[in-house]
Amino acid sequence: xxxxxxxxxxxxxxxxxxxxxxxxxxxxxxxxxxxxxxxxxxxxxxxxxxxxxxxxxxxxxxxxxxxxxxxxxxxxxxxxxxxxxxxxxxxxxxxxxxxxxxxxxxxxxxxxxxxxxxxxxxxxxxxxxxxxxxxxxxxxxxxxxxxxxxxxxxxxxxxxxxxxxx
Amino acid sequence: xxxxxxxxxxxxxxxxxxxxxxxxxxxxxxxxxxxxxxxxxxxxxxxxxxxxxxxxxxxxxxxxxxxxxxxxxxxxxxxxxxxxxxxxxxxxxxxxxxxxxxxxxxxxxxxxxxxxxxxxxxxxxxxxxxxxxxxxxxxxxxxxxxxxxxxxxxxxxxxxxxxxxx
DNA sequence: CACACTAATGCGAATGGCCCGCAACAGCGG
DNA sequence: CCGCTGTTGCGGGCCATTCGCATTAGTGTG
Numbered sequence: 001x002x003x004x005x006x007x008x009x010x011x012x013x014x015x016x017x018x019x020x021x022x023x024x025x026x027x028x029x030x031x032x033x034x035x036x037x038x039x040x041x042x043x044x045x046x047x048x049x050x051x052x053x054x055x056x057x058x059x060x061x062x063x064x065x066x067x068x069x070x071x072x073x074x075x076x077x078x079x080x081x082x083x084x085x086x087x088x089x090x091x092x093x094x095x096x097x098x099x100x101x102x103x104x105x106x107x108x109x110x111x112x113x114x115x116x117x118x119x120x121x122x123x124x125x126x127x128x129x130x131x132x133x134x135x136x137x138x139x140x141x142x143x144x145x146x147x148x149x150x151x152x153x154x155x156x157x158x159x160x161x162x163x164x165x166x
Numbered sequence: 167x168x169x170x171x172x173x174x175x176x177x178x179x180x181x182x183x184x185x186x187x188x189x190x191x192x193x194x195x196x197x198x199x200x201x202x203x204x205x206x207x208x209x210x211x212x213x214x215x216x217x218x219x220x221x222x223x224x225x226x227x228x229x230x231x232x233x234x235x236x237x238x239x240x241x242x243x244x245x246x247x248x249x250x251x252x253x254x255x256x257x258x259x260x261x262x263x264x265x266x267x268x269x270x271x272x273x274x275x276x277x278x279x280x281x282x283x284x285x286x287x288x289x290x291x292x293x294x295x296x297x298x299x300x301x302x303x304x305x306x307x308x309x310x311x312x313x314x315x316x317x318x319x320x321x322x323x324x325x326x327x328x329x330x331x332x
Numbered sequence: 333c334a335c336a337c338t339a340a341t342g343c344g345a346a347t348g349g350c351c352c353g354c355a356a357c358a359g360c361g362g
Numbered sequence: 363c364c365g366c367t368g369t370t371g372c373g374g375g376c377c378a379t380t381c382g383c384a385t386t387a388g389t390g391t392g
Binding site: 080083098100101107109113114116117120121124125126127128129130131133134135136137138139140141144 | 246249264266267273275279280282283286287290291292293294295296297299300301302303304305306307310
């Protein structure tokens with residue numbers, strides 16, 4: 001709910017913002033443009049980079065504040081993939097994540113994959129699952145094929161390559 | 167190896183440790199005792215507290231290093247519940263977590279709850295899910311009943327009370 | 333049982349991700 | 363054009379975790 005504010009154009013969001021007593025600033029406009037144009041899964045820092053490409057003086061903390069605000073408005077959502085920084089994306093582009101804890105590859109998966117879990121959690125515990133917020137970790141098909149507990153031999157060097165070649 | 171090292175007594179683990187070229191130190195002994203005796207879901211800092219109650223000079227970084235080591239051996243597992251610090255518990259006491267992002271309450275749930283997801287992920291993507299490592303977030307029955315948009319009004323003050331009254 | 337070899341530790345400092353307080357600034361309604 | 367108040371830049375702070383390094387202490391061996 002929250003009234004399904006999800007699909008918006010930049011202008012729509014700005015208007016929503018204004019209607020809530022917020023103000024339309026350049027940094028917000030640019031941040032929104034970045035969110036709407038670029039791919040999903042960008043970290044605050046990446047987004048900051050994109051914004052700063054056009055507006056050199058935008059401070060990281062402003063990015064965080066604006067991301068928070070947008071999230072409060074229901075426009076975007078952030079997820080924690082693996083151990084690294086959170087990633088942000090439009091609420092309308094929502095999906096689940098499977099992250100390989102061995103090689104760092106990330107798979108985006110449709111929310112339906114979680115349907116049974118969502119149903120069971122609600123039925124059994126009255127708990128409404130938000131399958132998008134935290135990634136589901138495990139091992140991807142390639143790594144799963146390796147000798148099971150090779151983990152000891154392969155330190156977490158992988159982490160550097162989060163999200164593989166996506 | 168590779169093999170179900172999960173259920174151990176303190177001594178078993180120490181022996182495993184030694185057999186891998188590791189050394190049995192007092193801090194490890196005490197840390198293991200804490201892990202075996204106390205409840206699940208303790209953070210590194212909490213564990214450090216318990217260890218230091220008996221061995222005043224154990225440094226936090228030693229706790230982290232030992233926890234890492236134990237995890238590498240497959241003796242313990244750590245999970246990320248909500249946004250706070252990670253929690254550690256014995257691999258044998260494994261279960262999933264549902265964390266309410268509104269009030270912070272945590273539910274421990276049997277792994278079966280994830281059975282369908284695990285099956286689907288493997289069937290569709292060849293991905294082997296580890297449902298324990300990251301919590302599944304959402305809203306608990308109480309919070310789900312509230313007007314959906316209360317989020318903006320209730321800052322994340324909740325985090326302090328993680329794990330509610332369990 | 334002493335020794336050497338090297339794992340483990342204490343310590344402090346650093347890192348990374350994120351948030352805060354404050355004073356200056358800038359939308360927006362009037 | 364003004365003033366009210368939301369926003370921003372900036373710098374510093376905080377928390378969880380990690381690192382480097384010199385020192386200490388398990389261990390198998392002789």
